Amino acid sequence: MSVIYILLAISIIVAIGFFIAFIVAVKSGQYDDSYTPSVRMLFEDELIKDKPEKTILTKEE
Amino acid sequence: MKHKSCFHCGLDASSSEIKYDEKSFCCNGCKTVYEIFSANDLTCYYDLQNAPGATPKEIEGKYNFLDNAKIVEGLLEFDDEKTQIVTLYIPHIHCSSCIWILENLNKLDPSISTSIVNFGKKTVRVSYNTNNFSIKALVKLLSSIGYEPFISLDDYSVGKKHVDRSLIYKLGVAGFAFGNIMFLSFPEYFQVHGFWIEQYAPVFRWIMFAFSLPVVFYSAQDYFISAYKGLRSKMLNIDVPIALGAAVLFIRSTAEIILDIGTGFFDSLSGLIFFLLLGKFFQQKTYTFLSFERDYKSYFPIGITKIFSDNSEASIQVYDIEKGDRLLIRNEELIPVDCILIKGHARIDYSFVTGESEAVSKQSGDKLFAGGKQLNGSIEVDVLKTVEQSYLTQLWSNDVFSKNKEDGFTTLTNAISKRFTMAVLSIAMVATTFWLFTDTSKALNVFTSVLIIACPCAIALAAPFTFGNMLRIFGKLKFYAKNASVIEQLAAIDTIIFDKTGTITANKKTAIEYDGLQLSDDEESLLKSTLRNSNHPLSRSLYSLLNENEIVTLDNYEEHIGEGIAAKHNQKSIRIGSAPFVGYTSETASLNTAVYVSANNQYKGKFTFYNRYRKGLSKLFNTLKKQYDLVILSGDNSGEKENLTKLLPAKTKLFFNQKPEDKLEYIKHHQNSGAKVLMIGDGLNDAGALAQSNVGIAISENVNVFSPACDAILDATKFNKLHHFITASKSAIRIIKWSFALSFVYNIIGLYFAVTGQLEPVVAAILMPLSSISIVVFTTICTNVLGRKLK
Numbered sequence: 107m108s109v110i111y112i113l114l115a116i117s118i119i120v121a122i123g124f125f126i127a128f129i130v131a132v133k134s135g136q137y138d139d140s141y142t143p144s145v146r147m148l149f150e151d152e153l154i155k156d157k158p159e160k161t162i163l164t165k166e167e
Numbered sequence: 168m169k170h171k172s173c174f175h176c177g178l179d180a181s182s183s184e185i186k187y188d189e190k191s192f193c194c195n196g197c198k199t200v201y202e203i204f205s206a207n208d209l210t211c212y213y214d215l216q217n218a219p220g221a222t223p224k225e226i227e228g229k230y231n232f233l234d235n236a237k238i239v240e241g242l243l244e245f246d247d248e249k250t251q252i253v254t255l256y257i258p259h260i261h262c263s264s265c266i267w268i269l270e271n272l273n274k275l276d277p278s279i280s281t282s283i284v285n286f287g288k289k290t291v292r293v294s295y296n297t298n299n300f301s302i303k304a305l306v307k308l309l310s311s312i313g314y315e316p317f318i319s320l321d322d323y324s325v326g327k328k329h330v331d332r333s334l335i336y337k338l339g340v341a342g343f344a345f346g347n348i349m350f351l352s353f354p355e356y357f358q359v360h361g362f363w364i365e366q367y368a369p370v371f372r373w374i375m376f377a378f379s380l381p382v383v384f385y386s387a388q389d390y391f392i393s394a395y396k397g398l399r400s401k402m403l404n405i406d407v408p409i410a411l412g413a414a415v416l417f418i419r420s421t422a423e424i425i426l427d428i429g430t431g432f433f434d435s436l437s438g439l440i441f442f443l444l445l446g447k448f449f450q451q452k453t454y455t456f457l458s459f460e461r462d463y464k465s466y467f468p469i470g471i472t473k474i475f476s477d478n479s480e481a482s483i484q485v486y487d488i489e490k491g492d493r494l495l496i497r498n499e500e501l502i503p504v505d506c507i508l509i510k511g512h513a514r515i516d517y518s519f520v521t522g523e524s525e526a527v528s529k530q531s532g533d534k535l536f537a538g539g540k541q542l543n544g545s546i547e548v549d550v551l552k553t554v555e556q557s558y559l560t561q562l563w564s565n566d567v568f569s570k571n572k573e574d575g576f577t578t579l580t581n582a583i584s585k586r587f588t589m590a591v592l593s594i595a596m597v598a599t600t601f602w603l604f605t606d607t608s609k610a611l612n613v614f615t616s617v618l619i620i621a622c623p624c625a626i627a628l629a630a631p632f633t634f635g636n637m638l639r640i641f642g643k644l645k646f647y648a649k650n651a652s653v654i655e656q657l658a659a660i661d662t663i664i665f666d667k668t669g670t671i672t673a674n675k676k677t678a679i680e681y682d683g684l685q686l687s688d689d690e691e692s693l694l695k696s697t698l699r700n701s702n703h704p705l706s707r708s709l710y711s712l713l714n715e716n717e718i719v720t721l722d723n724y725e726e727h728i729g730e731g732i733a734a735k736h737n738q739k740s741i742r743i744g745s746a747p748f749v750g751y752t753s754e755t756a757s758l759n760t761a762v763y764v765s766a767n768n769q770y771k772g773k774f775t776f777y778n779r780y781r782k783g784l785s786k787l788f789n790t791l792k793k794q795y796d797l798v799i800l801s802g803d804n805s806g807e808k809e810n811l812t813k814l815l816p817a818k819t820k821l822f823f824n825q826k827p828e829d830k831l832e833y834i835k836h837h838q839n840s841g842a843k844v845l846m847i848g849d850g851l852n853d854a855g856a857l858a859q860s861n862v863g864i865a866i867s868e869n870v871n872v873f874s875p876a877c878d879a880i881l882d883a884t885k886f887n888k889l890h891h892f893i894t895a896s897k898s899a900i901r902i903i904k905w906s907f908a909l910s911f912v913y914n915i916i917g918l919y920f921a922v923t924g925q926l927e928p929v930v931a932a933i934l935m936p937l938s939s940i941s942i943v944v945f946t947t948i949c950t951n952v953l954g955r956k957l958k
Contacts, residue, residue, distance in 0.1 A: 110367060118347075132335055139288070142284055145263045145266050146284075148263070
């Protein structure tokens with residue numbers, strides 16, 4: 107058997123893998139709201155920042 | 168005194184003297200919200216955006232209807248014994264701080280497990296544990312931090328609504344297949360002969376065939392269905408030649424690989440479908456924050472308080488209201504049915520219905536119409552009619568609301584496709600007949616080639632891309648059209664009908680005229696100081712229009728609900744309000760709203776409020792009169808007739824005292840005699856006229872809040888630009904016609920190859936995407952040039 111069959115099989119499997127990923131993404135609603143996630147991803151830092159800010163405040167007092 | 172603004176909501180806080188944590192607040196409500204946030208380590212809210220909050224409103228008893236299990240059931244999206252999920256619409260969502268605080272609700276109450284904001288739709292989806300929490304507790308929590316949700320009859324049983332994502336799936340499938348088939352067809356394009364290609368060509372061909380199956384049978388199915396429907400109703404719409412081309416492409420390609428005579432056109436086929444779907448997707452621009460389908464349900468409450476004969480109160484569903492029931496309408500609640508006022512002072516704001524921003528006072532025994540909002544404490548009413556039969560709501564039983572406007576309209580593309588299909592079919596016939604006599608073996612080849620190459624991909628793409636781009640440009644200029652066909656219809660109108668109140672008059676900027684004795688400086692300062700304390704809309708607008716005066720601290724201040732206000736300072740007293748309240752008895756038969764003033768029990772004069780017409784109104788009318796018939800249909804009395812005739816061009820027709828049904832009938836009558844009508848209105852009472860007209864545009868002071876069902880929403884500040892939008896729509900039609908001409912050039916080149924019997928798959932594979940892409944580029948550049956001119 108020629109190597110071309112193996113290469114074709116691999117390329118199709120990889121392509122279908124991405125295609126399934128796309129279907130899953132649409133199904134989970136990722137394309138319904140394209141704005142909020144862009145804001146949300148910036149929040150993680152703020153949550154951690156919360157505590158140290160407080161300690162600075164108490165030091166000042 | 169230094170000017171200070173509220174740390175929470177940004178309103179003026181210079182005089183409130185409310186301080187907490189070294190920050191000033193405008194009121195206790197804002198301070199409380201800050202306290203809640205700082206106690207829960209959520210002050211980060213104020214770092215993301217300056218003064219992002221809203222003052223929480225008093226909601227005592229307003230959400231009692233959420234105790235009713237039946238109502239709650241209709242609102243929930245998911246419900247099992249432990250968890251419930253609900254999506255709430257919150258109009259105040261406007262910045263990143265809002266997203267942040269609403270997604271951290273679980274810090275305020277541990278029963279809440281997750282909350283996810285959709286910023287575009289202004290909704291938050293909350294899931295919570297029901298052990299010691301409920302939807303009512305959630306709504307109360309949200310209201311207490313200034314994020315009061317808006318729950319209307321429209322939300323009822325929306326939990327089960329299904330989102331249609333089929334177009335994005337179809338586009339994904341077509342794109343996926345198109346890319347793969349392209350790669351698989353390269354070997355044969357680059358190496359025509361040789362051992363390698365002869366041995367492996369069948370494998371590549373059959374894989375391409377496999378990839379094309381989902382494209383034809385899934386992605387392209389809408390075109391086949393639409394073509395079939397068109398043919399059945401004897402209409403040659405644009406989908407007929409598309410479906411024909413796609414079918415011929417698929418059948419010929421399959422035949423070629425079975426008989427081993429060629430590679431087929433699988434790449435052209437999947438590319439064609441992919442581009443067409445892309446056009447559809449591009450045209451489907453939607454404004455998630457707007458709704459064009461609103462009827463009275465979006466405004467009406469779900470539950471209302473019913474008073475039983477034994478004086479007990481309970482929340483019932485609005486649909487369960489029966490004739491003769493006694494209802495309790497609280498402050499800020501909407502009246503859902505026609506009824507008679509029994510107890511309490513009614514001040515009803517009918518602005519949703521008529522666009523008139525001034526509230527009207529009613530005495531007990533007066534009839535109240537559904538759709539008004541009570542502004543002054545609680546009232547009790549007796550029901551006259553059920554929800555569906557009320558004066559306003561029965562408008563929706565009219566046939567126009569069940570008709571789809573697009574159905575009766577032949578688009579430019581469909582009009583041209585009829586002639587196009589005929590031409591292509593005759594060319595195919597002539598060419599085939601010719602080849603039958605010269606070289607029979609080529610006849611079938613030529614016939615299919617003509618149908619393939621003439622597939623009107625470029626024509627089908629011209630309109631979606633032009634209109635899709637125009638929608639975006641209009642959207643940036645605050646003119647939000649529902650879909651592409653609105654722009655096309657707008658270009659064809661010849662009659663423009665305006666509503667008066669709220670449409671050609673501004674809602675807020677009222678002009679005030681004083682009529683009476685000159686006020687002394689002391690009196691003026693007292694007047695201003697008194698008005699400052701009142702929240703009544705008339706007091707607010709009068710306050711903002713009076714000259715700057717020294718503000719004095721009042722010794723005594725009383726607000727008499729529904730009558731007026733009285734105040735005292737240094738032995739001087741002042742009364743502001745209705746004529747009887749200030750002790751003025753003569754002549755009150757004025758058509759306009761007025762506020763009367765008396766000082767030290769002596770009548771001084773009155774402030775009369777006039778509607779102010781929108782800026783640039785007469786200029787707009789003078790520009791429009793050259794090309795269009797102009798009409799004003801007003802639901803009001805003819806008090807403004809004289810003013811309007813002065814302001815507007817002479818041939819403008821004016822009609823007063825028009826009921827909602829009258830407006831609808833007027834438009835219908837004119838349409839029957841061939842007019843293409845553009846209706847411009849704003850309130851729910853225009854809903855029928857907006858639906859009946861060819862294009863219905865709603866004018867909105869705040870596009871995020873309220874507008875009746877319509878084809879387009881125009882921001883009130885852009886009202887004087889109306890004719891620019893109409894002219895731009897006409898230019899868009901011209902762009903499409905030019906693109907048609909361009910695509911005919913491609914078709915002629917393609918047809919030359921097809922008719923002479925030398926159409927190779929590689930020619931089709933180059934020519935078809937090339938024509939589509941150049942049309943897209945052409946329309947995009949043209950519309951952008953047009954858009955730049957609009958600004």
